[in-house]
Amino acid sequence: MDKKRPGYALFIDRVKREGKYDEWKRWYDKHKEGGDSIKKATYNACLSMGYAGAESEREKHEKFVRDESKKEHEEWHNSEMRANQLEEEEIAVIQVLGDYDISESDLPEHIAWVYHNLHKCKGEVNEWFVTPDQAPSPGAWSMLEWAVGNRTKFMDSVIREQLKLNAAKDVDEGMKAVEKSIEQIDEMLRSINREKASEKA
Numbered sequence: 001m002d003k004k005r006p007g008y009a010l011f012i013d014r015v016k017r018e019g020k021y022d023e024w025k026r027w028y029d030k031h032k033e034g035g036d037s038i039k040k041a042t043y044n045a046c047l048s049m050g051y052a053g054a055e056s057e058r059e060k061h062e063k064f065v066r067d068e069s070k071k072e073h074e075e076w077h078n079s080e081m082r083a084n085q086l087e088e089e090e091i092a093v094i095q096v097l098g099d100y101d102i103s104e105s106d107l108p109e110h111i112a113w114v115y116h117n118l119h120k121c122k123g124e125v126n127e128w129f130v131t132p133d134q135a136p137s138p139g140a141w142s143m144l145e146w147a148v149g150n151r152t153k154f155m156d157s158v159i160r161e162q163l164k165l166n167a168a169k170d171v172d173e174g175m176k177a178v179e180k181s182i183e184q185i186d187e188m189l190r191s192i193n194r195e196k197a198s199e200k201a
Contacts, residue, residue: 007054008046010061015049017064024049107162110140114147115159121148 015024027045036044043051051057107115113136120129121144135141147154 007057008043008051010054010057011046011049011051012042014057014060014064020049107159109136110143111158111162113140114144114154117144118147118151118154
C-alpha cells in the first residue's frame with residue numbers, strides 16, 4: 001500500500017490512466033485563476049472531479065496494483081502456454097516429416113522460401129527476422145503468415161503433399177524412361193527381323 005503519497009496524488013495518477021487529465025487541468029486552471037494556491041488548486045480540482053478522500057482513493061489504487069499484478073501474471077502464463085504450444089507444434093512437425101532432409105530443389109520456390117524462413121517467425125510479425133520485401137512474391141509472404149499459425153498443417157498439407165507429388169513425378173518419369181527403352185528395344189528387334197527377312201528374300 002502506497003502510504004507515502006497523498007490520496008489526491010493517487011487520484012491524479014488515476015485521472016491520467018483514465019485519460020481525463022485534460023479535464024482535471026481545466027479545473028486546476030479555473031481554481032488557480034480564482035486565487036487558489038498551487039496546492040489548493042490541485043486539491044480543489046480533484047474535488048471537482050469526484051475525489052472522495054484518501055481512504056477511498058487508496059482502495060482504488062490497491063485494486064489497480066492487484067489487477068496489474070494479475071494481468072502481468074496472465075501475460076506470463078499466456079507466454080508460457082504459447083511457448084509450450086510452439087514446442088508441441090515442432091514435435092508434431094517432426095512426427096509428420098520424420099527425419100526427411102528437405103533441400104531447395106525438392107520444393108517450388110515460394111514453398112521452399114516459406115519452409116526455410118518459418119523458424120525466423122517467433123512472436124508478433126514486427127518481431128520476425130524476415131520481412132515482406134525478402135519474400136519472392138506476395139503470395140509467398142501470405143503463405144508464411146498462414147504457416148506461422150498452422151505449422152503442422154503447413155508441413156502435412158503442403159510440404160508432405162509436395163514431396164509425394166515429387167515422388168510420384170519421379171516414378172512417372174522413371175516409368176516413361178522404361179517405356180521408352182522398351183519401345184527402343186522393340187524397334188531394334190523389328191529392325192533386325194526386317195533385315196533377316198530381307199536377307200532370306
